Amino acid sequence: MRDGNATHTTTGPANGSGRAAAREAMRERILDAALTLLARDGFAGFGVNAVAREAGCDKVLIYRYFNGFDGLLDSLGARLDIWLGPEDSDGVSGHYGSVMRSVLQDYLRALRANNLVKQILAWELVQDDDATRRIGKAKGDAIGRWFQGVRQRSGPPPAGSDAAVLNAVLIAAAHHLALRENSSGDFMGLDLRDPNCWARIEAVFNTIITGAYGAPDGTEDPP
Amino acid sequence: MRDGNATHTTTGPANGSGRAAAREAMRERILDAALTLLARDGFAGFGVNAVAREAGCDKVLIYRYFNGFDGLLDSLGARLDIWLGPEDSDGVSGHYGSVMRSVLQDYLRALRANNLVKQILAWELVQDDDATRRIGKAKGDAIGRWFQGVRQRSGPPPAGSDAAVLNAVLIAAAHHLALRENSSGDFMGLDLRDPNCWARIEAVFNTIITGAYGAPDGTEDPP
DNA sequence: TTTATAAGTCACCGGATGGTGACAGTCAAT
DNA sequence: ATTGACTGTCACCATCCGGTGACTTATAAA
Incomplete structure (x- = not known):
């Protein structure tokens, strides 16, 4: 479901500008906001509204890009490969x-x-x-x-x-x-x-x- | 503030019936409900509404008897003398x-x-x-x-x-x-x-x- | 018996949540 | 240039929360 736009971006601009790049940038911004929020305030009040507020965007983007809050948590887990830093x-x-x-x-x-x-x-x-x-x-x-x-x-x-x-x-x-x-x-x-x-x-x-x-x-x- | 009704119950019925007994019984019911709820479901969603729902009474009684949720927690702490059972x-x-x-x-x-x-x-x-x-x-x-x-x-x-x-x-x-x-x-x-x-x-x-x-x-x- | 005080119930308020539909702007393909 | 799909924003919904005022009923004192 993530490559729903692949049919259009295969011949589009490689990187740095364009719609696909903007989408990816916003995805990253949301993920960063979720990590920042979780590390700072913990999971109390950790939800769609709080993440959207921290990212400075509308919460509907979370539903569109991540298929709701559960999908955001999945993408978050995939991003947590760093965890404790270098061994x-x-x-x-x-x-x-x-x-x-x-x-x-x-x-x-x-x-x-x-x-x-x-x-x-x-x-x-x-x-x-x-x-x-x-x-x-x-x-x-x-x-x-x-x-x-x-x-x-x-x-x-x-x-x-x-x-x-x-x-x-x-x-x-x-x-x-x-x-x-x-x-x-x-x-x-x-x-x-x-x-x-x-x-x-x-x-x-x-x-x-x-x-x-x-x-x-x-x-x-x-x- | 707890003995605000002492001026009236000094000559009333000793125990078992009357208004003071009913009040104390309801107080105990609320405290029991709070403990049951906390032990069963944890503190997620632990609040005035949940305690009143568990006790089967209206939440306004919590405000009248315990001066709000903070007072309920105080009375709860005073009741936790058992904790881990006999040594x-x-x-x-x-x-x-x-x-x-x-x-x-x-x-x-x-x-x-x-x-x-x-x-x-x-x-x-x-x-x-x-x-x-x-x-x-x-x-x-x-x-x-x-x-x-x-x-x-x-x-x-x-x-x-x-x-x-x-x-x-x-x-x-x-x-x-x-x-x-x-x-x-x-x-x-x-x-x-x-x-x-x-x-x-x-x-x-x-x-x-x-x-x-x-x-x-x-x-x-x-x- | 009358009356004031309390118990208990109901409805409401403002605010927050998760979730959705409708709309204006924008970029890309035709 | 026109069209269509996409991005982003706003408003709205139902539901829950903590908290409060108003009301009916029952008790205890006068």
């Missing part, structure tokens, strides 16, 4: 615990700096309709991509450790603390607005990983 | 790690069984107005009460461990996983609807606590 810890390899420490630290810092991902994480916790399932699918794949390289760069995790569950527990804690940083700003007496607090959190993460997967100098955990 | 691990005492293991396990199970608390936790992550701050204050106090007895029953945590941050990390993970159980039902490939999955999660929690605080037989963590 900084791609170069690290070696001991499983070392790689995991590095990946988790980079992930936590990238997550805290990315308001859009935080808003979508919170959105998934509240809504469970197909709208969030569409977006959440793309996000889950991106997060998996962050951690799927750990095995390749480090070999399998030490035997006897439930690595899948332990990693999930650590990331779950990272998610929750990052979300609380944006909402109330504190959690169980911890001041999540204080950078020093996050240094302590990272230290605890490192301690847990070291205790489970051993130190980088070959010291495994005791049986 | 089952009150009897456990001894080693810090043992007490912590028991308390965290009971807390996780009580949290998973309590839909109302889960909804409020999710609500806090999204909204940050004074409405949720009021409710969240009572909740934070109740959670603190769960864990404040650990020190009394076990003495201080082992030196060198950042117990405050570690406990916060574990509870943050418990919160996030419990919330994902209700929303999408999975997290990083883990099937949170499978009871066996939760057994593995509890095992990982135990492993982490044992690694940080030592085993109950006096084995401390290596320096």
Whole structure:
């Protein structure tokens, strides 16, 4: 349905001007507005009217270009390939615990700096309709991509450790603390607005990983 | 402002009938309806109209009895003294790690069984107005009460461990996983609807606590 | 018994939402 | 140049929201 105008633009101007270019520019403007709005105000009040208002156009264009709000969310998910930015810890390899420490630290810092991902994480916790399932699918794949390289760069995790569950527990804690940083700003007496607090959190993460997967100098955990 | 009718009911019928009893009964019905609605449908669409519809009365009573929706939330917070039920691990005492293991396990199970608390936790992550701050204050106090007895029953945590941050990390993970159980039902490939999955999660929690605080037989963590 | 106060019901207001139809301007193909 | 399809704008609809005033009925005090 997207190439409904292909019969006319095949011989038209290549790019930069013309109707097809204007249409594509407006599509991009709407998508940008939706991302900006979602990252800034969250999904409360996130709808056709708000996106159109942010984009400075009429909401009828959303229905014409994206087939309504659901279609806009689909196109939005396809645009969310960036998510958490470049994987900084791609170069690290070696001991499983070392790689995991590095990946988790980079992930936590990238997550805290990315308001859009935080808003979508919170959105998934509240809504469970197909709208969030569409977006959440793309996000889950991106997060998996962050951690799927750990095995390749480090070999399998030490035997006897439930690595899948332990990693999930650590990331779950990272998610929750990052979300609380944006909402109330504190959690169980911890001041999540204080950078020093996050240094302590990272230290605890490192301690847990070291205790489970051993130190980088070959010291495994005791049986 | 609540005892505005005290001048008339001091000599009236003690209880069971009369206008004051009817008013109190209707107040309770509204509060019950609000709790039921919040636990069932969450805070999406949680408002004056929805509560009145659930209670089967007119919404003007909410304004007359509670001074609007904010007052209703206040009265709701005062009613949330139960929260997570009885502290089952009150009897456990001894080693810090043992007490912590028991308390965290009971807390996780009580949290998973309590839909109302889960909804409020999710609500806090999204909204940050004074409405949720009021409710969240009572909740934070109740959670603190769960864990404040650990020190009394076990003495201080082992030196060198950042117990405050570690406990916060574990509870943050418990919160996030419990919330994902209700929303999408999975997290990083883990099937949170499978009871066996939760057994593995509890095992990982135990492993982490044992690694940080030592085993109950006096084995401390290596320096 | 009379009367003032309260309970409960109904209708309304302004504003916001999602969604649609009608209209004027504009570009491209004929 | 004429025609037709498309873009963008405006107005409108039904529905929901929070909030308020007016009204009828029942209770409790005088």
